[in-house]
Amino acid sequence: MQTSVQLYGSQRKAIIQTYMQELRYAEFAEELQRNLTFLHKRSTELAEDLQKHHHMIWDQINEIRRTEVDIDIKIRACKGSCKQTFDHAVDDEAFKAMEIKMAQFSIISKRRKSFAKVKKLKLQSADRPAVSPTYRKIPIVRTELLTKFEDIEQHQVVLDELLEDF
Secondary structure, rough: OOHHHHHHHHHHHHHHHHHHHHHHHHHHHHHHHHHHHHHHHHHHHHHHHHHHHHHHHHHHHHOOOOOOOOHHHHHHHHOOOOOOOOOOOOOOOHHHHHHHHHHHHHHHHHHHOOOOOOEEEEEEEEOOOOHHHHHHHOOHHHHHHHOOOOOOOOEEEEEEEEOOOO
């Protein structure tokens, strides 16, 4: 029993240190999970804003093109009756270059990965066997407070898959 007391004393310190490290690890993992979730939500919001702006730019490019074509038509119609005219041509190459850039952006933005499943580490209390009453009645157990580590909570690490709607 004396050997048990010595072993208990030496192992208790190591077990408590491990327990404290587990708690710090769990807190750190929780903080990282919160940060990751925030970053993911923010990234999704920014991607949606970018898509809205992309559509607005498409509309503006199309409107500019229509306006430029309309101006070109009016200038050509005016050549015979106007006092002074100047040459004007629609810059099709510039519009094609803009369309190519916009199409490239569309392709890149569609490649964006979505994270539907979020995995989260958490500590969960582990079941432990009950301590028998006969063990508690042993005199040295009572005097040396050999609690079989009952005061140290036992945990197990669990990986949860959370389905979140991003």
